[in-house]
Amino acid sequence: MNLLLAIAFLLGADNAYDDTFNNANAAYNAGNYAAAIQMYEQIISESVVSPAVFFNLGNAYFRTRRLGLAIANYERALQLEPGFDGARENLANAVRYTKNHLARPQPADWQESLLFWHYNLSTRTTNAIATALWLIFWFALGLRQWRPLRYTRGVAVVAGVLAVAFGFSAWAKAHPEMIAAANANVVHVHYGTDENETVRFDLSEGDRATVDNRMNGWSRVSTADGERGWARDKDLVFVGPPYERPAEASLSSAGESTASPGPGASAAK
Amino acid sequence: MRSALFIAALMLAAPVAVAEPQVSLYVERQTVTVRSPFLFFIEVSGLDVGDPQIPNVEGLNINKQAASTSSSMQVSIVGSRSTTVKTQRLGYYAQATRAGKITIPPIAVPIDGQTVYTKPITINVVDRTGIQQPVTAPQGTAPAARPSTSPSPGSQPTWDDAAFIESKVSRRNVYQGEAVVLTLSLWALDVPGLQVGSYRGQKFEYPTSEGFYATTLEPQQTPKERNGWSYSVTEYCQVLYPTVSGDLIIGPWHWKGVGEYASGWRMQRHEFALDTPSITVTVKPLPERPADFSGAVGSFTIKAKLPRIQLIQGVPAQFIVAVSGTGNPDALNAIALPKIANAQISDPEKDMKPKVAGGVVSFDKMFAYAITPLAAGTLEIPAINFCYFDPDAGAYKRESTRPISVPVVLSAEENVQRIVVAPEGLAERGGVDVIGEDIHPIVTSARGLRPTHASRATAAAVVGMPPFAYCGLMLIMRRRRRFEQDTGYARDHLARSKGRKRLRGVAQSGEPSEELYRAVAGYIADKFNIPEGGMTSGDVARLFAEHEVDNDLAEGFGRILKACERARYAGANLSANEVTALIEAAVVAMDRLDHQVKRRRVG
Numbered sequence: 001m002n003l004l005l006a007i008a009f010l011l012g013a014d015n016a017y018d019d020t021f022n023n024a025n026a027a028y029n030a031g032n033y034a035a036a037i038q039m040y041e042q043i044i045s046e047s048v049v050s051p052a053v054f055f056n057l058g059n060a061y062f063r064t065r066r067l068g069l070a071i072a073n074y075e076r077a078l079q080l081e082p083g084f085d086g087a088r089e090n091l092a093n094a095v096r097y098t099k100n101h102l103a104r105p106q107p108a109d110w111q112e113s114l115l116f117w118h119y120n121l122s123t124r125t126t127n128a129i130a131t132a133l134w135l136i137f138w139f140a141l142g143l144r145q146w147r148p149l150r151y152t153r154g155v156a157v158v159a160g161v162l163a164v165a166f167g168f169s170a171w172a173k174a175h176p177e178m179i180a181a182a183n184a185n186v187v188h189v190h191y192g193t194d195e196n197e198t199v200r201f202d203l204s205e206g207d208r209a210t211v212d213n214r215m216n217g218w219s220r221v222s223t224a225d226g227e228r229g230w231a232r233d234k235d236l237v238f239v240g241p242p243y244e245r246p247a248e249a250s251l252s253s254a255g256e257s258t259a260s261p262g263p264g265a266s267a268a269k
Numbered sequence: 270m271r272s273a274l275f276i277a278a279l280m281l282a283a284p285v286a287v288a289e290p291q292v293s294l295y296v297e298r299q300t301v302t303v304r305s306p307f308l309f310f311i312e313v314s315g316l317d318v319g320d321p322q323i324p325n326v327e328g329l330n331i332n333k334q335a336a337s338t339s340s341s342m343q344v345s346i347v348g349s350r351s352t353t354v355k356t357q358r359l360g361y362y363a364q365a366t367r368a369g370k371i372t373i374p375p376i377a378v379p380i381d382g383q384t385v386y387t388k389p390i391t392i393n394v395v396d397r398t399g400i401q402q403p404v405t406a407p408q409g410t411a412p413a414a415r416p417s418t419s420p421s422p423g424s425q426p427t428w429d430d431a432a433f434i435e436s437k438v439s440r441r442n443v444y445q446g447e448a449v450v451l452t453l454s455l456w457a458l459d460v461p462g463l464q465v466g467s468y469r470g471q472k473f474e475y476p477t478s479e480g481f482y483a484t485t486l487e488p489q490q491t492p493k494e495r496n497g498w499s500y501s502v503t504e505y506c507q508v509l510y511p512t513v514s515g516d517l518i519i520g521p522w523h524w525k526g527v528g529e530y531a532s533g534w535r536m537q538r539h540e541f542a543l544d545t546p547s548i549t550v551t552v553k554p555l556p557e558r559p560a561d562f563s564g565a566v567g568s569f570t571i572k573a574k575l576p577r578i579q580l581i582q583g584v585p586a587q588f589i590v591a592v593s594g595t596g597n598p599d600a601l602n603a604i605a606l607p608k609i610a611n612a613q614i615s616d617p618e619k620d621m622k623p624k625v626a627g628g629v630v631s632f633d634k635m636f637a638y639a640i641t642p643l644a645a646g647t648l649e650i651p652a653i654n655f656c657y658f659d660p661d662a663g664a665y666k667r668e669s670t671r672p673i674s675v676p677v678v679l680s681a682e683e684n685v686q687r688i689v690v691a692p693e694g695l696a697e698r699g700g701v702d703v704i705g706e707d708i709h710p711i712v713t714s715a716r717g718l719r720p721t722h723a724s725r726a727t728a729a730a731v732v733g734m735p736p737f738a739y740c741g742l743m744l745i746m747r748r749r750r751r752f753e754q755d756t757g758y759a760r761d762h763l764a765r766s767k768g769r770k771r772l773r774g775v776a777q778s779g780e781p782s783e784e785l786y787r788a789v790a791g792y793i794a795d796k797f798n799i800p801e802g803g804m805t806s807g808d809v810a811r812l813f814a815e816h817e818v819d820n821d822l823a824e825g826f827g828r829i830l831k832a833c834e835r836a837r838y839a840g841a842n843l844s845a846n847e848v849t850a851l852i853e854a855a856v857v858a859m860d861r862l863d864h865q866v867k868r869r870r871v872g
Binding site for chain 1: 341446483511512563599600602616708709710711712713714715719720721722728731732735736738739742743791
């Protein structure tokens with residue numbers, strides 16, 4: 001399948017992913033969420049990064065009662081497209097079904113105010129602006145070499161500074177702070193990287209936390225309310241990038257939870 | 270205004286009493302330097318205060334004229350009786366003439382017709398010649414963390430006395446999870462003109478404490494005495510909870526700082542680099558844990574409280590379980606409540622109030638549950654057990670709350686908000702259904718689904734190309750500018766193509782020898798950037814000799830030019846074959862000369 005998609009892409013049949021996407025949508029609309037999930041995950045595993053795919057995948061997980069995976073995929077969609085209102089509202093809705101309604105760890109207020117342009121622009125827009133400014137910068141420099149016009153130096157300086165700022169923003173968007181969502185009914189968070197360590201607190205499915213360290217299958221998580229400790233990687237779903245596909249085990253049952261709380265199957269009705 | 274009149278009237282009406290006369294003596298600082306003025310104060314309480322009788326003190330020059338005075342009056346009215354207290358503060362300048370301990374004896378003050386005496390006070394006088402450089406501890410490597418000798422009164426402090434550090438733990442033998450308070454003390458000598466502190470912007474770093482869960486407390490600053498010196502001691506405290514058993518090591522504390530001492534116009538500066546030894550704490554494992562062990566290690570009490578005396582069916586009420594004690598509050602999870610019949614209990618909300626006193630950390634941690642009675646009658650909340658490990662006793666202990674019994678009534682009001690739940694409660698929330706329209710539907714069109722590696726390659730090309738293009742353009746423009754500005758370079762560069770072009774026209778020319786001569790001479794003139802007109806074969810030979818052109822090449826050019834000269838001036842016309850041969854020879858010679866010149870430039 002991977003090879004076929006790759007060949008199709010190389011041959012210019014650029015609708016191979018679109019076809020898979022349309023088939024996944026059809027499966028979703030027919031209530032066949034498992035097949036839809038399989039196909040959306042397939043597209044993502046081909047390194048296709050699209051807010052629409054993550055959003056639809058989030059919906060499919062939400063319909064199958066996997067809050068952790070749903071929330072992680074809505075987060076991914078919002079990470080790429082902060083102005084995606086549908087994802088924002090569906091995320092808020094999914095969080096309402098979580099046990100703790102835990103807020104997402106947020107950057108500091110001053111950071112959000114100062115870097116509003118960074119937080120509010122989509123990855124695609126930021127990349128486009130950074131690229132355009134980069135080209136303008138070099139074009140202005142080249143023009144200056146060719147014929148020193150009046151404003152070329154000013155244009156080059158302004159474009160250069162903005163290109164660096166937006167380039168940094170694009171880099172930061174490509175390497176965001178790692179967020180993880182609990183992917184089991186109860187995720188024990190320990191003092192250390194050992195099952196025998198005292199449990200410091202519990203995360204419920206869908207609770208989001210910042211990950212600042214990962215080692216030996218454990219992640220150090222911090223929640224918005226200041227709790228901190230180590231949780232097993234297998235109980236978490238990482239928002240990414242990289243966009244890790246959940247293990248098959250967690251696709252069939254989310255960690256300890258056999259029936260996670262919240263959204264129900266009646267959506268398929 | 271009205272209230273002021275009322276108070277005045279009240280004062281007049283009330284019998285007036287005067288407070289007992291009181292007097293006290295104090296100095297603005299306990300340690301002073303020789304010949305440096307300082308203030309001491311006499312504070313007097315009474316209505317009629319006379320001048321204090323300042324005595325002569327050996328080693329001290331006192332200006333007996335009060336340098337500052339301030340007074341206040343306090344009137345208090347209790348019942349029908351008012352009491353007036355007048356307080357006067359008199360400040361006097363003094364100057365010590367010698368170092369050492371100097372005692373100001375009791376000072377007599379006449380107050381309200383009687384004489385009252387102050388208590389004597391002793392001050393420590395140090396010499397202002399400066400802080401002596403340490404002899405034993407060279408700069409930057411002070412191994413001793415504290416001064417070792419006890420100075421005699423009046424002796425001079427050294428930089429070793431000026432600052433030192435200590436680290437200590439509250440206990441060295443503890444159980445796993447038991448609190449250990451690590452105190453890091455920075456002792457800074459408190460003498461006038463001396464300032465000791467960390468470097469500006471330096472971040473305080475606690476020692477390494479692998480194997481401990483650490484909580485940092487706010488630093489405290491207190492004045493202390495040691496070896497006869499006054500110190501300002503800053504204590505940085507961490508509460509450490511060992512998470513594993515065995516010998517755990519708290520690493521050395523490294524402190525770097527700077528001391529500055531102003532002595533007249535002179536400023537002495539000393540850099541400190543101090544270390545404390547590492548501390549080993551032996552951590553014993555907890556004995557076999559009972560099944561209901563809460564994970565808390567310390568000393569605790571537990572209380573349960575239901576703030577209502579009656580509950581209403583279906584209406585939630587708050588039920589609080591509070592745990593107080595010493596130990597690690599973070600290790601304390603929500604208390605597991607026993608099964609309560611006919612009631613629904615929510616997950617608790619936590620609230621924690623930590624307290625630190627005397628190096629001991631204590632806390633009150635509250636868990637507030639929402640308890641909803643499901644049936645009318647009596648709600649029985651059984652005793653709640655809390656099992657913890659008491660390190661002092663070395664054993665597990667259990668605390669229990671008292672059982673609570675509270676009546677539950679049906680609501681008389683219809684508008685009471687009811688929570689209707691199944692008897693089994695909401696523990697299995699998987700049963701809650703979601704309405705289909707509650708979320709935004711999927712997106713049906715996604716533009717440009719492409720693998721990121723494809724767009725990454727495009728992005729790399731877009732980002733990488735402009736600098737290369739710019740470099741190329743820069744080289745082109747440099748060359749163009751050189752062509753415009755450097756005639757020699759331009760002529761040299763274009764000589765071969767121009768010469769070949771001219772040679773191509775020789776055969777069609779009416780005067781081939783004339784044209785060939787011009788083409789070859791023009792090429793040589795361009796190549797060496799000299800005027801073209803009037804050049805003879807002799808000139809060319811000299812020119813080639815100057816530029817060290819190979820002999821055979823010079824001879825080749827010479828032969829071509831001489832053949833042309835003969836045809837022009839001696840009437841020896843050239844045949845077509847001779848012209849063709851000369852043109853070919855000229856082309857070869859031009860190529861060789863170009864090659865030679867290029868090779869020389871590269872070499």
